Amino acid sequence: MAGLDELAKRLDRIAVEVEGNVERAVKDCAGAVLRSVVDATPVDTGYARSNWTPELDRAFEGLFPARVPGKAGSTAEATAAATVEAGLPTIEAFDLSRNAEIHITNNAPHIGALNDGHSRQAPADFVRLAVLDGLAAVRGARVLPD
Template sequence: MAGLDDFAKRIDRIAVRVEGNVEKTVKSCAQVVLRSVVEATPVDTGYARSNWTPELDRAFEGLFPARVPGKAGSTAEENAAAAIEAGTPTIEAFDIKNNESVHITNNAPHIQPLNDGHSNQAPAGFVRMAVMEGLATVKGAKIVED
Protein backbone atom coordinates (compact mmCIF):
# COMPACT_ATOMS: atom_id res chain seq x y z
CA MET A 1 0.00 0.00 0.00
CA ALA A 2 2.91 2.32 -0.58
CA GLY A 3 0.87 4.07 -3.26
CA LEU A 4 -1.85 5.13 -0.81
CA ASP A 5 0.69 6.21 1.82
CA ASP A 6 2.51 8.34 -0.74
CA PHE A 7 -0.78 9.84 -1.88
CA ALA A 8 -1.78 10.67 1.72
CA LYS A 9 1.59 12.35 2.35
CA ARG A 10 1.24 14.39 -0.85
CA ILE A 11 -2.28 15.52 0.15
CA ASP A 12 -0.98 16.53 3.60
CA ARG A 13 1.78 18.65 2.00
CA ILE A 14 -0.75 20.30 -0.30
CA ALA A 15 -3.06 21.04 2.65
CA VAL A 16 -0.24 22.78 4.53
CA ARG A 17 0.55 24.94 1.47
CA VAL A 18 -3.15 25.76 0.97
CA GLU A 19 -3.46 26.89 4.59
CA GLY A 20 -0.37 29.07 4.23
CA ASN A 21 -1.63 30.59 1.00
CA VAL A 22 -5.05 31.33 2.49
CA GLU A 23 -3.42 32.94 5.52
CA LYS A 24 -1.25 35.18 3.30
CA THR A 25 -4.29 36.11 1.20
CA VAL A 26 -6.40 37.07 4.23
CA LYS A 27 -3.57 39.21 5.63
CA SER A 28 -2.98 40.90 2.29
CA CYS A 29 -6.66 41.69 1.78
CA ALA A 30 -7.07 43.02 5.34
CA GLN A 31 -3.98 45.21 5.04
CA VAL A 32 -5.20 46.74 1.78
CA VAL A 33 -8.67 47.36 3.24
CA LEU A 34 -7.19 48.96 6.37
CA ARG A 35 -4.89 51.25 4.40
CA SER A 36 -7.60 52.18 1.92
CA VAL A 37 -10.35 52.90 4.44
CA VAL A 38 -8.03 54.86 6.73
CA GLU A 39 -6.70 57.00 3.90
CA ALA A 40 -10.20 57.60 2.50
CA THR A 41 -11.73 58.69 5.80
CA PRO A 42 -12.38 62.44 5.87
CA VAL A 43 -10.33 64.33 8.45
CA ASP A 44 -11.04 67.30 10.67
CA THR A 45 -9.59 66.50 14.11
CA GLY A 46 -8.25 63.02 13.26
CA TYR A 47 -10.75 61.24 15.51
CA ALA A 48 -12.57 59.25 12.81
CA ARG A 49 -9.38 58.28 11.00
CA SER A 50 -7.78 57.15 14.26
CA ASN A 51 -10.57 54.75 15.10
CA TRP A 52 -10.15 52.17 12.31
CA THR A 53 -9.19 49.13 14.35
CA PRO A 54 -8.56 45.55 13.22
CA GLU A 55 -9.50 42.77 15.61
CA LEU A 56 -9.30 39.01 15.16
CA ASP A 57 -12.54 37.00 15.22
CA ARG A 58 -14.69 39.83 16.57
CA ALA A 59 -15.40 43.49 16.09
CA PHE A 60 -13.45 45.95 18.22
CA GLU A 61 -15.75 47.68 20.72
CA GLY A 62 -13.71 50.64 21.96
CA LEU A 63 -12.85 54.17 20.90
CA PHE A 64 -9.60 56.10 20.75
CA PRO A 65 -8.96 59.82 20.86
CA ALA A 66 -7.29 61.22 17.76
CA ARG A 67 -3.86 59.60 17.64
CA VAL A 68 -2.37 62.93 16.53
CA PRO A 69 -4.89 65.67 17.41
CA GLY A 70 -5.27 68.50 14.95
CA LYS A 71 -7.70 70.95 13.41
CA ALA A 72 -9.09 71.30 9.89
CA GLY A 73 -7.28 68.18 8.72
CA SER A 74 -3.85 69.44 9.75
CA THR A 75 -2.76 66.01 11.00
CA ALA A 76 -4.43 63.84 8.36
CA GLU A 77 -1.29 62.06 7.19
CA GLU A 78 0.02 61.53 10.70
CA ASN A 79 -3.27 60.01 11.86
CA ALA A 80 -3.38 57.74 8.81
CA ALA A 81 0.15 56.50 9.42
CA ALA A 82 -0.52 55.98 13.15
CA ALA A 83 -3.77 54.06 12.58
CA ILE A 84 -2.18 51.81 9.96
CA GLU A 85 0.88 51.24 12.12
CA ALA A 86 -1.28 50.40 15.14
CA GLY A 87 -3.46 47.98 13.17
CA THR A 88 -0.81 46.13 11.20
CA PRO A 89 0.42 43.86 14.06
CA THR A 90 -3.13 42.59 14.62
CA ILE A 91 -3.51 41.72 10.95
CA GLU A 92 -0.08 40.06 10.89
CA ALA A 93 -1.07 38.01 13.97
CA PHE A 94 -3.86 36.31 11.97
CA ASP A 95 -3.20 32.57 12.09
CA ILE A 96 -5.33 30.30 9.93
CA LYS A 97 -5.20 27.57 12.59
CA ASN A 98 -6.39 29.84 15.41
CA ASN A 99 -8.48 32.56 13.76
CA GLU A 100 -11.50 32.68 11.51
CA SER A 101 -11.66 36.33 10.50
CA VAL A 102 -10.26 39.84 10.61
CA HIS A 103 -12.76 42.59 11.44
CA ILE A 104 -11.88 46.20 10.69
CA THR A 105 -14.18 48.39 12.75
CA ASN A 106 -14.70 52.09 13.39
CA ASN A 107 -16.91 53.03 16.33
CA ALA A 108 -16.68 56.79 15.91
CA PRO A 109 -20.28 58.02 16.21
CA HIS A 110 -20.05 60.04 13.00
CA ILE A 111 -18.45 57.36 10.79
CA GLN A 112 -21.79 56.40 9.18
CA PRO A 113 -22.64 59.98 8.15
CA LEU A 114 -19.11 60.34 6.76
CA ASN A 115 -19.55 57.13 4.77
CA ASP A 116 -22.95 58.41 3.58
CA GLY A 117 -21.19 61.39 1.97
CA HIS A 118 -21.57 64.01 4.72
CA SER A 119 -18.07 65.34 3.97
CA ASN A 120 -16.93 66.55 0.59
CA GLN A 121 -13.49 65.07 1.35
CA ALA A 122 -14.60 61.55 0.40
CA PRO A 123 -17.33 60.09 -1.77
CA ALA A 124 -20.29 58.31 -0.25
CA GLY A 125 -19.53 54.62 0.15
CA PHE A 126 -15.79 54.95 0.71
CA VAL A 127 -15.92 51.97 3.09
CA ARG A 128 -17.41 49.73 0.41
CA MET A 129 -14.81 50.98 -2.06
CA ALA A 130 -12.04 50.04 0.37
CA VAL A 131 -13.44 46.53 0.73
CA MET A 132 -13.70 46.22 -3.05
CA GLU A 133 -10.08 47.36 -3.37
CA GLY A 134 -9.01 44.68 -0.90
CA LEU A 135 -10.90 42.01 -2.78
CA ALA A 136 -9.43 43.14 -6.09
CA THR A 137 -5.89 42.73 -4.77
CA VAL A 138 -6.48 39.07 -3.94
CA LYS A 139 -8.69 38.16 -6.87
CA GLY A 140 -6.01 36.15 -8.64
CA ALA A 141 -4.41 34.72 -5.50
CA LYS A 142 -3.01 31.23 -5.90
CA ILE A 143 -4.48 29.10 -3.13
CA VAL A 144 -3.76 25.69 -4.62
CA GLU A 145 -0.42 25.49 -6.35
CA ASP A 146 0.14 23.34 -9.40
Template sequence: MKTTLDKLNEELRVFAKTLAPDAVRVLQQSIALQVLSGVVLKTPVDTGRARANWQVGISTPPKGIVSEDTDPISKGTPTIVGNALPFSVVWINNNVEYVAILETGTSQQAPAGMVDVTLEEVRAQFFGV
Protein backbone atom coordinates in the same frame (compact mmCIF):
# COMPACT_ATOMS: atom_id res chain seq x y z
CA MET B 1 -29.74 42.77 -2.47
CA LYS B 2 -26.21 41.72 -1.66
CA THR B 3 -23.85 44.29 -0.22
CA THR B 4 -20.27 44.68 -1.36
CA LEU B 5 -19.15 42.95 1.82
CA ASP B 6 -21.52 40.03 1.18
CA LYS B 7 -20.16 39.63 -2.35
CA LEU B 8 -16.56 39.77 -1.15
CA ASN B 9 -17.21 37.23 1.62
CA GLU B 10 -18.89 34.85 -0.82
CA GLU B 11 -16.03 35.10 -3.31
CA LEU B 12 -13.49 34.57 -0.55
CA ARG B 13 -15.27 31.46 0.75
CA VAL B 14 -15.36 29.87 -2.69
CA PHE B 15 -11.75 30.77 -3.48
CA ALA B 16 -10.42 29.72 -0.06
CA LYS B 17 -11.71 26.17 -0.59
CA THR B 18 -9.12 25.80 -3.36
CA LEU B 19 -6.16 26.86 -1.20
CA ALA B 20 -3.95 25.30 1.45
CA PRO B 21 -4.29 26.87 4.94
CA ASP B 22 -1.01 28.79 4.67
CA ALA B 23 -2.09 30.26 1.35
CA VAL B 24 -5.43 31.23 2.90
CA ARG B 25 -3.61 33.00 5.73
CA VAL B 26 -1.43 34.97 3.29
CA LEU B 27 -4.45 35.92 1.17
CA GLN B 28 -6.48 36.84 4.24
CA GLN B 29 -3.69 39.00 5.64
CA SER B 30 -3.14 40.72 2.29
CA ILE B 31 -6.82 41.54 1.93
CA ALA B 32 -7.17 42.72 5.54
CA LEU B 33 -4.10 44.98 5.25
CA GLN B 34 -5.44 46.49 2.03
CA VAL B 35 -8.88 47.06 3.54
CA LEU B 36 -7.38 48.66 6.65
CA SER B 37 -5.13 50.94 4.62
CA GLY B 38 -7.94 51.82 2.22
CA VAL B 39 -10.54 52.79 4.79
CA VAL B 40 -8.02 54.72 6.89
CA LEU B 41 -6.62 56.73 3.99
CA LYS B 42 -10.08 57.43 2.53
CA THR B 43 -11.55 58.63 5.84
CA PRO B 44 -12.00 62.40 5.77
CA VAL B 45 -10.02 64.37 8.31
CA ASP B 46 -11.23 67.31 10.37
CA THR B 47 -9.96 66.56 13.88
CA GLY B 48 -8.54 63.14 12.94
CA ARG B 49 -10.84 61.34 15.36
CA ALA B 50 -12.66 59.26 12.72
CA ARG B 51 -9.49 58.32 10.87
CA ALA B 52 -7.65 57.33 14.07
CA ASN B 53 -10.47 55.07 15.23
CA TRP B 54 -10.20 52.35 12.62
CA GLN B 55 -9.37 49.36 14.81
CA VAL B 56 -8.55 45.71 14.16
CA GLY B 57 -9.70 42.67 16.10
CA ILE B 58 -9.40 38.96 15.46
CA SER B 59 -12.60 36.93 16.02
CA THR B 60 -14.30 39.77 17.94
CA PRO B 61 -14.76 43.42 17.01
CA PRO B 62 -12.74 45.96 18.98
CA LYS B 63 -14.63 48.18 21.39
CA GLY B 64 -14.13 51.73 22.52
CA ILE B 65 -12.67 54.90 21.09
CA VAL B 66 -8.96 55.74 20.78
CA SER B 67 -7.26 59.14 20.78
CA GLU B 68 -6.80 61.24 17.64
CA ASP B 69 -3.03 60.73 17.68
CA THR B 70 -3.32 56.96 17.13
CA ASP B 71 -1.97 55.63 13.82
CA PRO B 72 -4.48 52.90 12.96
CA ILE B 73 -2.37 51.34 10.21
CA SER B 74 0.71 51.00 12.43
CA LYS B 75 -1.41 49.72 15.30
CA GLY B 76 -3.56 47.33 13.24
CA THR B 77 -0.89 45.77 11.02
CA PRO B 78 0.78 43.67 13.77
CA THR B 79 -2.64 42.41 14.86
CA ILE B 80 -3.42 41.24 11.33
CA VAL B 81 0.01 39.78 10.59
CA GLY B 82 0.61 38.25 14.01
CA ASN B 83 -2.81 36.98 15.00
CA ALA B 84 -4.93 36.19 11.94
CA LEU B 85 -5.06 32.42 11.57
CA PRO B 86 -6.45 30.81 8.41
CA PHE B 87 -10.23 31.21 8.26
CA SER B 88 -10.38 33.46 11.34
CA VAL B 89 -12.56 36.56 11.17
CA VAL B 90 -10.63 39.81 10.94
CA TRP B 91 -12.68 42.75 12.17
CA ILE B 92 -11.85 46.23 10.90
CA ASN B 93 -14.28 48.61 12.47
CA ASN B 94 -14.70 52.16 13.68
CA ASN B 95 -16.62 53.00 16.84
CA VAL B 96 -16.86 56.76 16.33
CA GLU B 97 -20.55 57.58 16.51
CA TYR B 98 -20.61 59.58 13.25
CA VAL B 99 -18.56 57.26 11.01
CA ALA B 100 -21.72 55.78 9.42
CA ILE B 101 -22.76 59.29 8.44
CA LEU B 102 -19.35 59.87 6.82
CA GLU B 103 -19.78 56.61 4.91
CA THR B 104 -22.93 58.00 3.28
CA GLY B 105 -20.83 60.71 1.60
CA THR B 106 -21.58 63.71 3.79
CA SER B 107 -17.98 64.90 3.61
CA GLN B 108 -16.68 66.67 0.52
CA GLN B 109 -13.36 64.93 1.22
CA ALA B 110 -14.97 61.51 0.74
CA PRO B 111 -18.22 61.99 -1.20
CA ALA B 112 -18.34 58.29 -2.10
CA GLY B 113 -17.61 57.14 1.45
CA MET B 114 -14.72 54.94 2.52
CA VAL B 115 -15.79 51.36 3.18
CA ASP B 116 -17.79 50.45 0.07
CA VAL B 117 -15.22 52.13 -2.18
CA THR B 118 -12.38 50.23 -0.51
CA LEU B 119 -14.21 46.89 -0.65
CA GLU B 120 -14.94 47.35 -4.37
CA GLU B 121 -11.27 48.16 -5.01
CA VAL B 122 -10.16 45.06 -3.09
CA ARG B 123 -12.70 42.86 -4.89
CA ALA B 124 -11.46 44.15 -8.24
CA GLN B 125 -7.82 43.63 -7.32
CA PHE B 126 -8.16 40.12 -5.94
CA PHE B 127 -11.05 38.78 -7.99
CA GLY B 128 -11.02 40.93 -11.12
CA VAL B 129 -14.66 41.96 -10.81
Protein backbone atom coordinates in the same frame (compact mmCIF):
# COMPACT_ATOMS: atom_id res chain seq x y z
CA MET C 1 0.52 0.50 0.28
CA ALA C 2 3.65 2.57 -0.29
CA GLY C 3 1.88 4.33 -3.14
CA LEU C 4 -1.03 5.31 -0.91
CA ASP C 5 1.28 6.44 1.88
CA GLU C 6 3.19 8.68 -0.53
CA LEU C 7 -0.07 10.07 -1.89
CA ALA C 8 -1.29 10.81 1.63
CA LYS C 9 1.98 12.62 2.46
CA ARG C 10 1.79 14.63 -0.77
CA LEU C 11 -1.82 15.62 -0.08
CA ASP C 12 -0.87 16.67 3.46
CA ARG C 13 1.91 18.89 2.06
CA ILE C 14 -0.50 20.42 -0.45
CA ALA C 15 -3.08 21.04 2.30
CA VAL C 16 -0.49 22.88 4.41
CA GLU C 17 0.53 25.00 1.44
CA VAL C 18 -3.09 25.81 0.54
CA GLU C 19 -3.80 26.81 4.13
CA GLY C 20 -0.77 29.10 4.16
CA ASN C 21 -1.77 30.68 0.85
CA VAL C 22 -5.35 31.27 2.04
CA GLU C 23 -4.09 32.77 5.29
CA ARG C 24 -1.78 35.11 3.37
CA ALA C 25 -4.63 36.17 1.07
CA VAL C 26 -6.88 36.94 4.05
CA LYS C 27 -4.15 39.06 5.64
CA ASP C 28 -3.40 40.84 2.36
CA CYS C 29 -7.08 41.57 1.79
CA ALA C 30 -7.59 42.91 5.32
CA GLY C 31 -4.44 45.03 5.11
CA ALA C 32 -5.59 46.55 1.83
CA VAL C 33 -9.04 47.27 3.29
CA LEU C 34 -7.48 48.92 6.35
CA ARG C 35 -5.15 51.12 4.29
CA SER C 36 -7.91 52.10 1.89
CA VAL C 37 -10.56 52.89 4.47
CA VAL C 38 -8.11 54.85 6.63
CA ASP C 39 -6.90 56.88 3.65
CA ALA C 40 -10.47 57.53 2.47
CA THR C 41 -11.82 58.67 5.84
CA PRO C 42 -12.33 62.44 5.86
CA VAL C 43 -10.13 64.28 8.36
CA ASP C 44 -10.70 67.33 10.49
CA THR C 45 -9.23 66.52 13.91
CA GLY C 46 -8.10 62.96 13.09
CA TYR C 47 -10.59 61.33 15.46
CA ALA C 48 -12.59 59.36 12.86
CA ARG C 49 -9.50 58.29 10.92
CA SER C 50 -7.82 57.13 14.15
CA ASN C 51 -10.61 54.75 15.07
CA TRP C 52 -10.30 52.14 12.33
CA THR C 53 -9.36 49.12 14.41
CA PRO C 54 -8.79 45.52 13.32
CA GLU C 55 -9.73 42.81 15.80
CA LEU C 56 -9.65 39.04 15.45
CA ASP C 57 -12.93 37.12 15.72
CA ARG C 58 -14.94 40.02 17.14
CA ALA C 59 -15.63 43.68 16.55
CA PHE C 60 -13.57 46.15 18.54
CA GLU C 61 -15.79 48.01 21.01
CA GLY C 62 -13.67 50.95 22.15
CA LEU C 63 -12.66 54.38 20.95
CA PHE C 64 -9.32 56.11 20.63
CA PRO C 65 -8.49 59.80 20.76
CA ALA C 66 -6.95 61.19 17.59
CA ARG C 67 -3.63 59.40 17.17
CA VAL C 68 -2.01 62.60 15.87
CA PRO C 69 -4.36 65.44 16.87
CA GLY C 70 -4.72 68.36 14.53
CA LYS C 71 -7.15 70.84 13.04
CA ALA C 72 -8.59 71.20 9.56
CA GLY C 73 -6.85 68.02 8.41
CA SER C 74 -3.38 69.28 9.31
CA THR C 75 -2.26 65.84 10.53
CA ALA C 76 -4.14 63.67 8.02
CA GLU C 77 -1.13 61.78 6.68
CA ALA C 78 0.49 61.26 10.09
CA THR C 79 -2.81 60.04 11.52
CA ALA C 80 -3.27 57.62 8.64
CA ALA C 81 0.23 56.23 9.06
CA ALA C 82 -0.19 55.82 12.83
CA THR C 83 -3.58 54.13 12.46
CA VAL C 84 -2.36 51.64 9.86
CA GLU C 85 0.82 50.98 11.85
CA ALA C 86 -1.26 50.25 14.94
CA GLY C 87 -3.61 47.91 13.08
CA LEU C 88 -1.31 45.83 10.89
CA PRO C 89 0.13 43.70 13.74
CA THR C 90 -3.37 42.47 14.58
CA ILE C 91 -3.98 41.56 10.96
CA GLU C 92 -0.62 39.78 10.74
CA ALA C 93 -1.49 37.81 13.91
CA PHE C 94 -4.42 36.17 12.08
CA ASP C 95 -3.96 32.40 12.07
CA LEU C 96 -6.40 30.08 10.29
CA SER C 97 -5.94 27.43 12.96
CA ARG C 98 -7.09 29.85 15.70
CA ASN C 99 -9.10 32.59 14.02
CA ALA C 100 -12.16 32.72 11.81
CA GLU C 101 -12.50 36.43 11.02
CA ILE C 102 -10.82 39.79 10.91
CA HIS C 103 -13.17 42.66 11.77
CA ILE C 104 -12.19 46.22 10.88
CA THR C 105 -14.38 48.48 12.97
CA ASN C 106 -14.82 52.20 13.54
CA ASN C 107 -16.91 53.26 16.53
CA ALA C 108 -16.61 57.02 16.02
CA PRO C 109 -20.18 58.31 16.43
CA HIS C 110 -20.10 60.20 13.14
CA ILE C 111 -18.51 57.53 10.94
CA GLY C 112 -21.88 56.58 9.46
CA ALA C 113 -22.58 60.17 8.45
CA LEU C 114 -19.11 60.45 6.88
CA ASN C 115 -19.68 57.24 4.94
CA ASP C 116 -23.05 58.62 3.81
CA GLY C 117 -21.22 61.49 2.12
CA HIS C 118 -21.53 64.27 4.70
CA SER C 119 -18.01 65.45 3.95
CA ARG C 120 -16.75 66.84 0.68
CA GLN C 121 -13.42 65.10 1.34
CA ALA C 122 -14.67 61.60 0.51
CA PRO C 123 -17.37 60.05 -1.65
CA ALA C 124 -20.36 58.34 -0.10
CA ASP C 125 -19.79 54.63 0.48
CA PHE C 126 -16.03 54.92 0.90
CA VAL C 127 -16.20 51.91 3.24
CA ARG C 128 -17.70 49.71 0.51
CA LEU C 129 -15.08 51.02 -1.90
CA ALA C 130 -12.35 50.05 0.57
CA VAL C 131 -13.72 46.50 0.71
CA LEU C 132 -13.60 46.39 -3.09
CA ASP C 133 -9.97 47.55 -2.90
CA GLY C 134 -9.26 44.65 -0.55
CA LEU C 135 -10.83 42.19 -2.94
CA ALA C 136 -8.88 43.65 -5.85
CA ALA C 137 -5.66 43.24 -3.87
CA VAL C 138 -6.13 39.48 -3.71
CA ARG C 139 -7.74 38.92 -7.08
CA GLY C 140 -5.59 36.34 -8.79
CA ALA C 141 -3.95 35.18 -5.58
CA ARG C 142 -2.56 31.68 -5.90
CA VAL C 143 -4.20 29.32 -3.43
CA LEU C 144 -3.35 25.98 -5.01
CA PRO C 145 0.32 25.11 -5.47
CA ASP C 146 1.74 24.85 -8.97
